Amino acid sequence: MAVEPGPDVLDAFEAAKGFMPVKEGLALYAAAAEAAALGLPLLEVGTYCGRSTILLADAARAAGVSVITVDHHRGSEEQQPGWDYHDPATVDPELGRMDTLPTFRRTLHRAGLEDHVIAVVGRSPQVAAVWRTPVGLVFIDGGHTDEHANADYEGWAPHVAEGGLLVIHDVFPDPVDEWTGQAPYRIYLRALESGAFTEVSATDSLRVLRRTGAGSLRRD
Secondary structure: OOOOOOHHHHHHHHHOOOOOOHHHHHHHHHHHHHHHOOOOOEEEEOOOOOHHHHHHHHHHHHHOOOEEEEEOOOOOHHHOOOOOOOOHHHEEOOOOEEOOHHHHHHHHHHHOOHHHEEEEEOOHHHHHHOOOOOEEEEEEOOOOOHHHHHHHHHHHHHHEEEEEEEEEOOOOOOHHHHHHHHHHHHHHHHHHHOOOEEEEEEEOOEEEEEEOOOOOOOOO
């Protein structure tokens, strides 16, 4: 039987601001629970308001490890004013800029999971450049341009431990989804072609891959 979060955690997930559907969330939770058994931290790229962080944190709590979640909290491209995914409630009224950090902190507090999450406020490539710790899972759910998706992949995929999991969200093979899913789809293909990862499962737009070799994770 697949590992699932308790009703209170699932309720907190569904109540949180964000875009991940429940079915994909359950697949993420199962991957996180498996990876947490390695005894290594779990890492998320793209916190937004903490919807998926709730699931990662609950799985980490059960295994006695931590979640690190990385985001500059200024919103990705599609969340800016004028785009479909913009939420005016996440704009700092004084600065007039996106700031999802306060909402994220409220999300974790309401879920009772603050003690199991380390929030790193910064841009993914800058944080990855100074990161030295292997992790049991990397969940990539950040920017959806090729520039940002490739930077997330190249910065963080090398830190997945042998046997650990790389999870990529918003993988849509159909070119009609160019904005929302083609960049994640292309890094998913890179991971498969690298020789470092083997696919474990696909749940709608969520892909789970296992680190099975050294491979080649950066462009020459």
